[in-house]
Amino acid sequence: MSLGEIAERCYNMTTSYLKVSTSSIIIKETQDAVRLTRQHLLEEVFTRWSPLNGEISFSYNGGKDCQVLLLLYLSCLWEFFIIQAERSQYDFKYQKFPMNNLFSVYIDLAKTFPTLENFVNLTSERYQLSLYSSMREHGTKASNMSCAFGDFLKRYPETQAILIGVRATDPFGDTLMAIQKTDSNWPDFYRVQPILHWKLANIWSFLLYSDEPICGLYGNGFTSIGGIDTTIPNPYLIDSKDNRSKLSLEFQWEIDNAFERGNDKINVLEVDPDDQLWLKKLGSEKYLPGWYLINDEIERAGRIKK
Numbered sequence: 372m373s374l375g376e377i378a379e380r381c382y383n384m385t386t387s388y389l390k391v392s393t394s395s396i397i398i399k400e401t402q403d404a405v406r407l408t409r410q411h412l413l414e415e416v417f418t419r420w421s422p423l424n425g426e427i428s429f430s431y432n433g434g435k436d437c438q439v440l441l442l443l444y445l446s447c448l449w450e451f452f453i454i455q456a457e458r459s460q461y462d463f464k465y466q467k468f469p470m471n472n473l474f475s476v477y478i479d480l481a482k483t484f485p486t487l488e489n490f491v492n493l494t495s496e497r498y499q500l501s502l503y504s505s506m507r508e509h510g511t512k513a514s515n516m517s518c519a520f521g522d523f524l525k526r527y528p529e530t531q532a533i534l535i536g537v538r539a540t541d542p543f544g545d546t547l548m549a550i551q552k553t554d555s556n557w558p559d560f561y562r563v564q565p566i567l568h569w570k571l572a573n574i575w576s577f578l579l580y581s582d583e584p585i586c587g588l589y590g591n592g593f594t595s596i597g598g599i600d601t602t603i604p605n606p607y608l609i610d611s612k613d614n615r616s617k618l619s620l621e622f623q624w625e626i627d628n629a630f631e632r633g634n635d636k637i638n639v640l641e642v643d644p645d646d647q648l649w650l651k652k653l654g655s656e657k658y659l660p661g662w663y664l665i666n667d668e669i670e671r672a673g674r675i676k677k
């Protein structure tokens with residue numbers, strides 16, 4: 372798929388999600404969250420920086436939050452294109468989507484899961500990301516976040532704003548603003564954070580409905596993914612009698628009615644064999660999929676400190 376084709380798919384998927392008529396409170400709240408993010412991108416971000424010339428970049432690590440933001444961003448890119456095309460003197464059929472790739476940056480600090488790395492590679496292709504990473508650029512991992520962003524900006528000095536999929540419920544997330552400058556001890560750019568208001572339940576609802584590929588770790592009890600030495604599956608999702616009595620699947624409708632689904636399977640990818648081994652060594656417990664958890668307060672219970 373070209374960037375135009377995947378952007379159009381994301382636009383159609385998002386429009387379809389917004390049209391869902393339902394009594395589900397989660398879907399209604401997610402529809403509001405989608406509207407707010409789209410409005411923010413189209414009216415505040417794209418009017419300030421052009422999405423077409425490298426002024427805006429995307430901070431992408433394959434996590435579920437930045438994937439959701441990416442789907443929304445692509446849907447807005449398509450809408451931006453339609454609006455521009457309608458203003459043109461030429462008929463729509465003669466208009467070409469004006470971009471081939473999306474500038475993006477992956478900070479490869481910690482040793483991470485092969486499953487996540489495979490997912491980053493696969494989705495980079497699917498979403499036509501032109502993905503900068505220290506490893507790809509210099510052959511070594513980044514030493515810290517701030518230096519890595521500094522290196523990225525040296526390589527792409529036209530960058531003004533970077534989109535980040537942080538949410539208010541993330542650590543230190545409650546003080547963030549939708550658009551803010553980086554702190555003075557950081558490389559200079561605007562942090563654009565259009566999904567601060569999204570809750571965990573909104574993320575799962577939209578992602579499961581989208582039928583876009585889901586990273587295999589989320590299918591195996593992970594709810595938030597950091598480095599391999601600091602992340603385990605979420606203990607609240609151990610498939611025990613006790614946990615099952617406390618958890619229920621809130622997204623059956625999204626799974627059954629996923630957008631343009633050709634089969635009846637959730638589009639969750641395989642876990643890499645190395646990670647399967649690692650999971651076996653961790654213990655014999657089985658885990659429910661990440662989307663059984665909707666409590667934001669324990670979303671990061673699998674992110675451990677060493």
Ligand code: ATP
Nearest residue numbers: 430431432434435436437477478535536537595596
């Ligand atoms: P999850 O919490 O399930 O791992 P996520 O990675 O998308 O999902 P966070 O870990 O909370 O969410 O990170 C917030 C955002 O910060 C990401 O969505 C992404 O935009 C940015 N980010 C975090 N780590 C990196 C990284 N290593 N490289 C690039 N961007 C990153």
